[in-house]
Amino acid sequence: xxxxxxxxxxxxxxxxxxxxxxxxxxxxxxxxxxxxxxxxxxxxxxxxxxxxxxxxxxxxxxxxxxxxxxxxxxxxxxxxxxxxxxxxxxxxxxxxxxxxxxxxxxxxxxxxxxxxxxxxxxxxxxxxxxxxxxxxxxxxxxxxxxxxxxxxxxxxxxxxxxxxxxxxxxxxxxxxxxxxxxxxxxxxxxxxxxxxxxxxxxxxxxxxxxxxxxxxxxxxxxxxxxxxxxxxxxxxxxxxxxxxxxxxxxxxxxxxxxxxxxxxxxxxxxxxxxxxxxxxxxxxxxxxxxxxxxxxxxxxxxxxxxxxxxxxxxxxxxxxxxxxxxxxxxxxxxxxxxxxxxxxxxxxxxxxxxxxxxxxxxxxxxxxxxxxxxxxxxxxxxx
Ligand code: SPD
Numbered sequence: 001x002x003x004x005x006x007x008x009x010x011x012x013x014x015x016x017x018x019x020x021x022x023x024x025x026x027x028x029x030x031x032x033x034x035x036x037x038x039x040x041x042x043x044x045x046x047x048x049x050x051x052x053x054x055x056x057x058x059x060x061x062x063x064x065x066x067x068x069x070x071x072x073x074x075x076x077x078x079x080x081x082x083x084x085x086x087x088x089x090x091x092x093x094x095x096x097x098x099x100x101x102x103x104x105x106x107x108x109x110x111x112x113x114x115x116x117x118x119x120x121x122x123x124x125x126x127x128x129x130x131x132x133x134x135x136x137x138x139x140x141x142x143x144x145x146x147x148x149x150x151x152x153x154x155x156x157x158x159x160x161x162x163x164x165x166x167x168x169x170x171x172x173x174x175x176x177x178x179x180x181x182x183x184x185x186x187x188x189x190x191x192x193x194x195x196x197x198x199x200x201x202x203x204x205x206x207x208x209x210x211x212x213x214x215x216x217x218x219x220x221x222x223x224x225x226x227x228x229x230x231x232x233x234x235x236x237x238x239x240x241x242x243x244x245x246x247x248x249x250x251x252x253x254x255x256x257x258x259x260x261x262x263x264x265x266x267x268x269x270x271x272x273x274x275x276x277x278x279x280x281x282x283x284x285x286x287x288x289x290x291x292x293x294x295x296x297x298x299x300x301x302x303x304x305x306x307x308x309x310x311x312x313x314x315x316x317x318x319x320x321x322x323x324x325x326x327x328x329x330x331x332x333x334x335x336x337x338x339x340x341x342x343x344x345x346x347x348x349x350x351x352x353x354x355x356x357x358x359x360x361x362x363x364x365x366x367x368x369x370x371x372x373x374x375x376x377x378x379x380x381x382x383x
Contacts, residue, residue, distance in 0.1 A: 034303040046301040048073040049308055052088075052096045054291065055080055055238045056259075057149070059324035062317050070311075072304060080238040081194050089114050094298045097305040102289050104196065104211075106145050107138045107363040109294070115144045116295040122306060125313035133330035136290055137360065145292035146309060147330035149258070149321065152350065152358060153197055153287040155280050156245060156260035157252045161187060164251075164278075172205035172282045175254050176224050181231035188250030193235035195376040196361050197287065198225065201254055204285050210361060213368035222375045226382055235380075241266075245277055255279070258327030261348050265326065265341075279347035281354055288358035290330065 034046050051063075055078040063074045077096075079085045082105035089096070090112070101109055109115050120126040120142050133147040155169045163184050173180050175191065191198055200210035202221040212218065233250060234240070244250045245263035253260070257279060264275035293312055295305040311317060319337030322329040326342060328349050329335075335343060342348055350358075364372060 033300040043303045043307070045070055045072050045307060046304040047071075048075055049098065049301055049304050050075040050077070050096050051098045051308070052077050052079060052085065053100045054078060056242070056262075057100065057291075057325055057327075059320045062312075062320055065317075066308065066311055070307070072308075074308075083195055086114075089296065089298075096296050097299040097301050098308055099294050099296060100148055100291050101145075101294060102291050102361070103136065103138045104361045104363050106292055106294065110139070110144055111363070114297050116297050116299060116302060116305075117143055118145070118295065118306065118309070120146070123310045123313065125310050125315075128313055128315050128318070128331045128333035130330050130332040133290065138362070139292070145294040146313060148291045148293045148312065149325065149327040150288065150290040150330055151257040151327050151348075152281060153192070153201065153254070153256055153289065154260070154347075155252065155282060156255040156263065156277050157280070158187075158245075158248065158250075159274070159276050159278050161251045168278070169252060169280055170283050172201055172284050174252060174282075176202055176205050176228045178227055178231060181228060184251050185231035185233075188233045188244070188252075189231055190234045190236055190240050190244050190250045190253040190255075191232050192237040192254050192256070194237050195372055197237070198235075198254065198379070199372060199375055200287050200361055204282075204287070204359075207284070210287055210359060211364055211368075213364050213371060215371060218371050218375050222378055225375075225379050229379065229382060248276070256327075257347055257350075258325050261326035261342075261345060264345075264347075281350070281357070285357050285359065287361055288355065289361065 034044065049072050051074050063076055066072065067074055079088065082102050085099060085101060086105060086108065123146065126146060129147060133150070135141060136147070139145050155174055157164050157169050161184060181189065199218070199221050202224045203210045203212060203217065206217070206220055206224065208217045234244060236244060240253060240255070241259035241262045245253060245260070246266045260277055260279040263277035267276035268274070293309050295302060295309065299305050313331060315331060315333035316337050318329050318331035318334035322334065322338050322342060326348055329338065
């Protein structure tokens with residue numbers, strides 16, 4: 001087990017050495033690399049650490065707390081999809097230390113040698129993890145990543161839309177069937193701008209596996225999407241909760257559980273004791289996903305990245321993240337610090353019988369990726 005220097009002494013020492021340069025991630029900077037161990041074998045932290053995460057996916061106070069406590073400057077940047085993250089790393093971007101890929105993207109990144117190996121014995125807070133999230137299929141021994149947050153991909157809809165009061169959206173038909181969309185599309189529909197999630201929901205709607213690589217099934221999904229696209233107002237998975245849902249710019253969205261819960265709690269009215277956004281898992285089924293904390297293969301600040309990873313798994317830090325993002329935490333020890341209304345919200349923490357109906361997205365291989373890319377290009381390029 002590594003001995004971390006978590007003492008105030010180190011904070012003062014590092015602060016005295018001066019912080020690293022601000023701006024984008026800095027690669028190959030000797031001053032910002034881990035400085036190795038001191039005479040007692042304790043790890044010295046780097047001056048800075050570059051963290052690349054999904055948009056709106058952390059309580060930034062937890063970043064500030066880390067910086068203030070350990071004297072490490074965090075260079076924080078965000079992305080909108082797993083594919084954006086992959087493209088950035090494949091384009092040779094170096095300097096990113098800690099990243100947060102989802103399940104299937106972890107498999108892809110392992111295959112492409114983009115991740116550093118870890119040993120969970122070096123991470124005391126790994127013991128906080130709920131056993132059901134230890135050794136997920138895409139990283140069976142947690143040799144690369146640890147769980148961060150999890151959720152589902154379903155439908156969010158506005159409670160004040162009359163049509164939904166009589167017809168609560170309980171099927172993917174509400175997103176994909178033109179006859180259904182006719183009824184409310186004028187009030188705005190958003191779908192996730194995500195090359196696996198949108199086809200995944202269309203495939204589930206058609207009764208297919210969201211990981212299929214069968215070209216006929218993928219063509220059918222493409223056609224369903226193309227027929228529905230004229231009814232959709234926006235493709236947004238980055239800030240749709242804050243820019244479209246909460247201000248009521250759309251009536252319905254394909255959405256991630258936490259983002260819809262964020263809209264619910266941010267439209268919550270104390271008088272009616274209700275929010276204006278509801279979430280449903282369609283009867284045909286849905287995707288569940290697990291986002292993870294991983295260290296890039298190109299990091300030059302491995303020990304600091306590992307130290308940050310351990311910090312993020314602290315029970316109170318993990319709870320603060322969930323209390324801010326409204327996504328479920330795989331950190332069992334965090335539960336006592338999570339707000340009761342979030343813990344009791346079944347759209348965030350679905351009961352086991354609902355969880356049993358959900359499926360993971362998985363890696364689809366080189367040929368499959370080519371087919372999904374083709375589908376996505378057809379969808380995005382059509383008028
Ligand atoms: N607003 C942050 C959302 C991050 C959700 N990750 C979802 C991954 C689904 N494949």
